[in-house]
Amino acid sequence: xxxxxxxxxxxxxxxxxxxxxxxxxxxxxxxxxxxxxxxxxxxxxxxxxxxxxxxxxxxxxxxxxxxxxxxxxxxxxxxxxxxxxxxxxxxxxxxxxxxxxxxxxxxxxxxxxxxxxxxxxxxxxxxxxxxxxxxxxxxxxxxxxxxxxxxxxxxxxxxxxxxxxxxxxxxxxxxxxxxxxxxxxxxxxxxxxxxxxxxxxxxxxxxxxxxxxxxxxxxxxxxxxxxxxxxxxxxxxxxxxxxxxxxxxxxxxxxxxxxxxxxxxxxxxxxxxxxxxxxxxxxxxxxxxxxxxxxxxxxxx
Amino acid sequence: xxxxxxxxxxxxxxxxxxxxxxxxxxxxxxxxxxxxxxxxxxxxxxxxxxxxxxxxxxxxxxxxxxxxxxxxxxxxxxxxxxxxxxxxxxxxxxxxxxxxxxxxxxxxxxxxxxxxxxxxxxxxxxxxxxxxxxxxxxxxxxxxxxxxxxxxxxxxxxxxxxxxxxxxxxxxxxxxxxxxxxxxxxxxxxxxxxxxxxxxxxxxxxxxxxxxxxxxxxxxxxxxxxxxxxxxxxxxxxxxxxxxxxxxxxxxxxxxxxxxxxxxxxxxxxxxxxxxxxxxxxxxxxxxxxxxxxxxxxxxx
Numbered sequence: 001x002x003x004x005x006x007x008x009x010x011x012x013x014x015x016x017x018x019x020x021x022x023x024x025x026x027x028x029x030x031x032x033x034x035x036x037x038x039x040x041x042x043x044x045x046x047x048x049x050x051x052x053x054x055x056x057x058x059x060x061x062x063x064x065x066x067x068x069x070x071x072x073x074x075x076x077x078x079x080x081x082x083x084x085x086x087x088x089x090x091x092x093x094x095x096x097x098x099x100x101x102x103x104x105x106x107x108x109x110x111x112x113x114x115x116x117x118x119x120x121x122x123x124x125x126x127x128x129x130x131x132x133x134x135x136x137x138x139x140x141x142x143x144x145x146x147x148x149x150x151x152x153x154x155x156x157x158x159x160x161x162x163x164x165x166x167x168x169x170x171x172x173x174x175x176x177x178x179x180x181x182x183x184x185x186x187x188x189x190x191x192x193x194x195x196x197x198x199x200x201x202x203x204x205x206x207x208x209x210x211x212x213x214x215x216x217x218x219x220x221x222x223x224x225x226x227x228x229x230x231x232x233x234x235x236x237x238x239x240x241x242x243x244x245x246x247x248x249x250x251x252x253x254x255x256x257x258x259x260x261x262x263x264x265x266x267x268x269x270x271x272x273x274x275x276x277x278x279x280x281x282x283x284x285x286x287x288x289x290x291x292x293x294x295x296x297x298x299x300x301x
Numbered sequence: 302x303x304x305x306x307x308x309x310x311x312x313x314x315x316x317x318x319x320x321x322x323x324x325x326x327x328x329x330x331x332x333x334x335x336x337x338x339x340x341x342x343x344x345x346x347x348x349x350x351x352x353x354x355x356x357x358x359x360x361x362x363x364x365x366x367x368x369x370x371x372x373x374x375x376x377x378x379x380x381x382x383x384x385x386x387x388x389x390x391x392x393x394x395x396x397x398x399x400x401x402x403x404x405x406x407x408x409x410x411x412x413x414x415x416x417x418x419x420x421x422x423x424x425x426x427x428x429x430x431x432x433x434x435x436x437x438x439x440x441x442x443x444x445x446x447x448x449x450x451x452x453x454x455x456x457x458x459x460x461x462x463x464x465x466x467x468x469x470x471x472x473x474x475x476x477x478x479x480x481x482x483x484x485x486x487x488x489x490x491x492x493x494x495x496x497x498x499x500x501x502x503x504x505x506x507x508x509x510x511x512x513x514x515x516x517x518x519x520x521x522x523x524x525x526x527x528x529x530x531x532x533x534x535x536x537x538x539x540x541x542x543x544x545x546x547x548x549x550x551x552x553x554x555x556x557x558x559x560x561x562x563x564x565x566x567x568x569x570x571x572x573x574x575x576x577x578x579x580x581x582x583x584x585x586x587x588x589x590x591x592x593x594x595x596x597x598x599x600x601x602x
Contacts, residue, residue, distance in 0.1 A: 096419060114396035153427075
């Protein structure tokens with residue numbers, strides 16, 4: 001387990017996209033000289049310098065495999081990260097998961113206040129679509145509209161937000177493996193799938209050429225969630241930078257509670273290998289995606 | 302005051318768009334047969350059968366003046382209304398304005414719960430952009446991308462959400478008339494301006510042909526807010542369907558507190574007349590906009 005990030009390809013790739021996303025948010029979110037300053041400070045607090053940036057890495061890597069511009073991909077990566085970050089802010093609210101720590105620092109509503117956490121989340125949500133609809137992402141309006149459509153679907157009631165409501169329902173009724181799979185496909189899978197899809201849109205990959213990328217995304221999405229459940233079960237709170245074992249305390253069904261830790265780990269590794277298999281048509285240009293598939297199941301936080 | 306809606310043009314126009322928007326949301330938001338049902342029920346509770354639909358009316362009327370399709374305009378109208386509705390849901394939350402009544406019925410977090418109110422708001426937010434990026438709004442991707450850009454800017458930290466944070470700041474520091482004007486231009490003005498702009502985008506009005514429409518929107522936006530402050534000061538809670546006089550209780554600066562009710566009413570009427578003046582280049586096709594400008598300052602709720 002201590003071998004995570006040993007893969008240099010991935011370590012370099014993550015460091016690079018983290019730097020690029022942080023730099024882009026810094027430019028996109030200047031603090032205004034009026035009463036909105038606190039709002040933008042809160043947005044910056046949540047958006048800059050935290051998180052692994054897995055979604056932007058997926059967008060940029062797939063886009064790069066098909067020759068799309070790096071700066072456009074970083075901007076689209078910022079958009080999907082803005083959605084991810086807003087969902088974490090709202091998820092952490094007292095009326096939701098009521099979490100006090102995130103990425104090793106106080107959550108937004110603790111550091112600022114609840115009202116500002118709601119509004120900073122909402123503002124990052126709107127920012128995502130402003131970024132995607134802007135000319136900097138592509139001079140082709142068809143690409144801009146496709147990106148918006150993809151991200152809006154993945155984040156709304158038929159995607160991430162729908163998955164979160166299913167997750168709330170899972171606290172009251174016992175979900176089976178099929179139910180947990182469906183829940184997680186929406187809650188975290190939809191946005192990971194969308195990241196790969198956005199890379200393909202930027203790279204102008206025709207619809208029929210996206211099947212293997214979608215299959216890859218589906219597999220790493222599930223592997224990611226199983227690994228997350230394993231980390232929640234046996235991980236280190238300090239490394240995670242957040243509270244763990246909340247699901248277990250609530251008796252909520254997870255991959256680990258339903259399959260047991262051994263079987264779950266086995267399944268995560270199987271999915272990771274299967275994901276890499278879907279990339280067989282690609283050469284070295286897909287190495288970062290392969291490294292990511294391995295990292296996702298071996299990471300320690 | 303009892304003469305509001307006496308104008309038949311407007312009464313018919315509002316009735317028509319209300320029917321169309323309700324019917325569209327009913328089709329757009331079918332209740333799924335899984336654990337997301339509660340989420341979609343909450344979205345429907347907030348989005349269907351409430352509100353005056355002023356923003357969709359503006360989109361559809363301006364779009365119609367320039368020959369755009371009615372069904373496309375109604376769909377774009379639903380998008381901007383989804384943004385308006387989500388902002389009301391989040392605004393009503395206990396950590397924000399903590400309101401229990403809206404449009405004469407319990408607010409979403411009272412009827413359902415707080416977590417669902419956060420997520421239903423977030424889902425309507427995403428839905429707005431999904432609607433605008435879809436082919437049903439326009440076969441021209443440039444128009445779809447422009448609509449998304451316009452709405453995202455108007456709702457984010459440089460628009461509505463920014464105005465809401467200014468509004469929170471106004472509870473702590475005393476704003477002057479210029480400050481209140483700026484606050485309201487963002488908080489409610491940006492979205493009204495966007496409604497007119499969206500109509501112009503659908504109608505393919507060139508940039509240089511939009512000045513008079515923007516001037517109209519700016520004036521009715523301010524008139525609308527001054528009238529709102531007057532209604533908050535002297536209105537009937539039953540007619541309003543929500544709690545009134547909260548700003549006064551908090552000693553918050555409003556147009557009425559800063560100008561006095563007489564001067565404020567005078568200013569609202571002046572702005573309404575000025576807004577109508579900006580429509581001088583148009584004939585009868587702009588009568589609905591003229592009627593709306595009059596209604597905004599004479600309405601009793």
